[in-house]
Amino acid sequence: MSTLSAALPHLPILQVVVPLISAPICFLLQRAGLAWAFSTLVSWLAFATSVMLLRAVMADGTIHYEIGGWAAPWGIEYVIDAANAIVLVIVSGIGAAVSSYAPRSVLAEIPASQRGLYYTAYLLCLAGLLGVTITGDAFNVFVFLEITSLSSYVLVAAGAGLDRRALTAAYNYLVMGTVGATFFVIGVGLLYMVTGTLNIADLHERVPPLLDNRTVHVAFAFIVVGLGLKLALFPLHTWLPNAYTYAPSTGTAFLAATSTKVSVYVLLRFLFGVFAPTSGLMALTMDYVLLPLAVIGMMAATVAAIYQYNLKRLLAYSSVAQLGYMVLGFAYGSVDGLTAAVLHLFNHALMKGALFLALGCVMLRVGDVTMHGVRGLGRQMPWTMAAFVAGGLSLIGVPLTVGFISKWYLVGAALEDGRWWIAALILASSLLAVIYVWKVVEAAYLREPPAGRTVREAPLSMLVPTWILVLANIWFGVDAELTVSVARTAAMGLLGVAP
Amino acid sequence: MLELILAKYNYWIVIVLMMAGLYVVVARGNLVKKIIGLNVFQTSVFLLYISMGKVAGGTAPILTGKDEVFSNPIPHVLILTAIVVGIATTALGLALVVRIREAYSTIEEDEIDEAESLDMTADLAERRR
Numbered sequence: 187m188s189t190l191s192a193a194l195p196h197l198p199i200l201q202v203v204v205p206l207i208s209a210p211i212c213f214l215l216q217r218a219g220l221a222w223a224f225s226t227l228v229s230w231l232a233f234a235t236s237v238m239l240l241r242a243v244m245a246d247g248t249i250h251y252e253i254g255g256w257a258a259p260w261g262i263e264y265v266i267d268a269a270n271a272i273v274l275v276i277v278s279g280i281g282a283a284v285s286s287y288a289p290r291s292v293l294a295e296i297p298a299s300q301r302g303l304y305y306t307a308y309l310l311c312l313a314g315l316l317g318v319t320i321t322g323d324a325f326n327v328f329v330f331l332e333i334t335s336l337s338s339y340v341l342v343a344a345g346a347g348l349d350r351r352a353l354t355a356a357y358n359y360l361v362m363g364t365v366g367a368t369f370f371v372i373g374v375g376l377l378y379m380v381t382g383t384l385n386i387a388d389l390h391e392r393v394p395p396l397l398d399n400r401t402v403h404v405a406f407a408f409i410v411v412g413l414g415l416k417l418a419l420f421p422l423h424t425w426l427p428n429a430y431t432y433a434p435s436t437g438t439a440f441l442a443a444t445s446t447k448v449s450v451y452v453l454l455r456f457l458f459g460v461f462a463p464t465s466g467l468m469a470l471t472m473d474y475v476l477l478p479l480a481v482i483g484m485m486a487a488t489v490a491a492i493y494q495y496n497l498k499r500l501l502a503y504s505s506v507a508q509l510g511y512m513v514l515g516f517a518y519g520s521v522d523g524l525t526a527a528v529l530h531l532f533n534h535a536l537m538k539g540a541l542f543l544a545l546g547c548v549m550l551r552v553g554d555v556t557m558h559g560v561r562g563l564g565r566q567m568p569w570t571m572a573a574f575v576a577g578g579l580s581l582i583g584v585p586l587t588v589g590f591i592s593k594w595y596l597v598g599a600a601l602e603d604g605r606w607w608i609a610a611l612i613l614a615s616s617l618l619a620v621i622y623v624w625k626v627v628e629a630a631y632l633r634e635p636p637a638g639r640t641v642r643e644a645p646l647s648m649l650v651p652t653w654i655l656v657l658a659n660i661w662f663g664v665d666a667e668l669t670v671s672v673a674r675t676a677a678m679g680l681l682g683v684a685p
Numbered sequence: 686m687l688e689l690i691l692a693k694y695n696y697w698i699v700i701v702l703m704m705a706g707l708y709v710v711v712a713r714g715n716l717v718k719k720i721i722g723l724n725v726f727q728t729s730v731f732l733l734y735i736s737m738g739k740v741a742g743g744t745a746p747i748l749t750g751k752d753e754v755f756s757n758p759i760p761h762v763l764i765l766t767a768i769v770v771g772i773a774t775t776a777l778g779l780a781l782v783v784r785i786r787e788a789y790s791t792i793e794e795d796e797i798d799e800a801e802s803l804d805m806t807a808d809l810a811e812r813r814r
Contacts, residue, residue: 325763329766346788357716357778360774364727368730
């Protein structure tokens with residue numbers, strides 16, 4: 187007990203260091219079973235840590251942690267407020283669910299010699315994502331972003347055992363991701379040139395008075411485009427569909443639910459926690475660049491999803507559309523808009539996590555996640571398909587699911603701003619989502635299974651984590667008080683509005 | 686005009702390298718060349734950081750007890766990290782190229798695209814089956 191209470195003040199660093207140190211240990215374990223057990227244990231520890239941090243932040247306000255006792259701005263500081271505490275919870279929560287689900291799926295999809303390495307890459311990715319989220323230092327964001335990216339390229343390429351296109355998907359992701367991260371680091375360098383600091387809190391004090399400085403404009407452009415590449419903002423999303431389609435099921439579920447969300451968070455942090463534009467060129471960028479791109483992305487990607495035959499690719503396009511909703515939320519620049527964005531960030535991770543895990547079950551039993559493969563599965567794998575349908579309903583935004591809560595706040599924020607046409611487009615895109623979800627439902631429930639195919643329901647070890655995420659979709663859809671209050675606190679914190 | 690170019694020559698070098706690197710990434714079909722382009726692009730950023738830390742007439746930042754003008758070491762240290770990141774990216778990129786060559790027997794983008802459209806046709810054939 188005494189060691190636990192001694193560890194409590196160090197939770198912020200433990201959040202990142204535990205998964206980071208565990209990655210090489212996992213590598214040394216070699217055997218897939220051991221590596222899996224270890225990485226699952228670490229994921230749950232990280233989840234417990236993040237829940238404790240969120241509780242502490244909601245109770246006592248922002249936590250500052252100086253690494254190695256070096257005070258900011260000389261040392262690197264970890265800063266946890268409501269905005270990143272909730273992102274930490276969702277990242278580590280999805281990590282815990284996906285890694286609990288993993289062993290059967292990994293056994294089926296990844297060659298024996300690579301399984302231990304796959305878990306190692308997963309742990310590195312988890313550590314990177316948590317690091318990006320928790321740090322209060324702009325350059326540290328870049329370092330963790332690259333740890334995340336490098337390990338996610340490996341996670342995508344691990345699908346090569348099933349389809350060689352995983353390799354080219356990973357390669358394209360690597361090229362685009364590196365260009366994005368390098369753009370980001372150019373922006374950070376230019377900000378350092380003007381302000382002489384890398385600490386995000388210091389930047390927040392020194393950048394806003396310089397909003398007419400041309401170097402700051404250039405930095406803003408580089409950071410927004412760089413992060414736009416990372417978060418797959420339309421039309422910078424071209425790496426995403428292939429990466430999600432060809433990565434192993436568990437890799438797709440983890441990346442789809444976490445990595446783009448963390449990039450959205452970083453963009454939020456820089457837009458509002460550093461630049462905080464209220465007028466001038468940058469505010470115009472939000473209105474005339476980010477907002478239209480978000481709206482076009484939301485519509486175009488939804489339409490693209492309707493025409494997909496491979497369900498993983500369908501969900502990937504739907505992800506691009508959903509990222510449009512998030513960017514839309516913060517392009518309003520209001521407390522309500524930002525609340526909706528943070529809320530949707532959390533909710534969308536739950537939906538996509540559940541949906542991709544359900545597809546992983548289909549992949550295990552049928553080996554084919556296309557419209558053809560799911561034919562007749564409604565009767566043969568009832569629990570799996572029920573999970574998929576529940577996730578799909580959430581994606582559409584049916585009441586009693588988290589999707590409804592997100593849409594409710596997004597539409598509310600749009601109407602409050604008097605942008606009724608955006609509210610109309612959000613509803614239109616939700617109606618289009620009905621089409622692609624219905625196509626899957628039709629194939630699974632109304633078509634006959636291919637003659638002679640007998641498949642069993644997925645094993646419990648995979649169904650339970652899938653259903654935990656599905657139930658979370660419903661739980662937070664019925665009782666949204668917790669998530670809404672955290673999201674609102676986060677939005678107020680980011681905008682610097684007193685509660 | 687010439688003076689403007691000469692006085693800020695470090696930035697001009699950075700911009701030229703940056704554009705050259707990006708151009709190679711976009712325009713070349715050979716996967717190894719793309720990685721090299723990415724490298725040049727990253728190198729331009731290293732130079733951007735390193736040259737920004739230089740203070741005219743400054744020495745190395747060593748504590749001598751005397752009041753000396755010294756260059757800002759922080760950008761240099763940052764770039765050490767970025768170089769490590771760059772090496773890791775290059776290594777991973779090249780490793781992927783090796784695997785791609787094993788799987789497709791080519792590292793030319795257009796030939797890979799052709800092979801992938803064949804894969805796509807195979808998928809379609811399976812759909813009809």
